Amino acid sequence: MERGLLWLPLLVMFFWLAWQGSKEYQKVEAYRAWAEQFERAKYDIYSVLAQKGQNLTWGKPTPKGPIQLETFSLLDVKQIALLVDDKKVDLENIPEKGRSIELEFLFSESTDSVRVPFTEIPLAAEWGKYLLSALQNLRSQQNQ
Helix, strand or coil: CHHHHHHHHHHHHHHHHHHHHHHHHHHHHHHHHHHCCCCEEEECCCCEEEEECCEEEEEECCCCCCEEEEEEEHHHEEEEEEEECCEEECCCCCCCCCCCEEEEEEECCCCCEEEEEECCHHHHHHHHHHHHHHHHHHHHHHHC
16 A cells, blocks of 8 residues: 555656646647748747748747737848847857847837747847848848
8 A cells, every 4th residue: 555655646747747748749739730831930838930921920839829929020120139138149159058038029110029939049049140131131122
């Protein structure tokens, strides 16, 4: 009887971990179906981000698909910054660690900004570099 009581917490932990894994798998599969409509997309536990043409869409992943989706145009963006622990960081000299990692999009016509959370600094820096170059290309095409 005592041995059964000792193993019970381990059995409960096993089922809890299996349930969490199943939930995360459902999130990834829902993201995969959602991301097919975009040219470029990223998934992590904090957010999903996707690009189609000049529009960016981001939201929060759930097992039923992304929710709280917001879309904005890169043409409305004035500046893109990588924030690590709420401090702007140079995209070429990224820190190794940070608690809060976000790409911040500042808009030209309003004081509002959009902050897309990331789990990894290198992934956020890669997206930041890519979107900055895409923004520069869009602006140069507009000026022609």
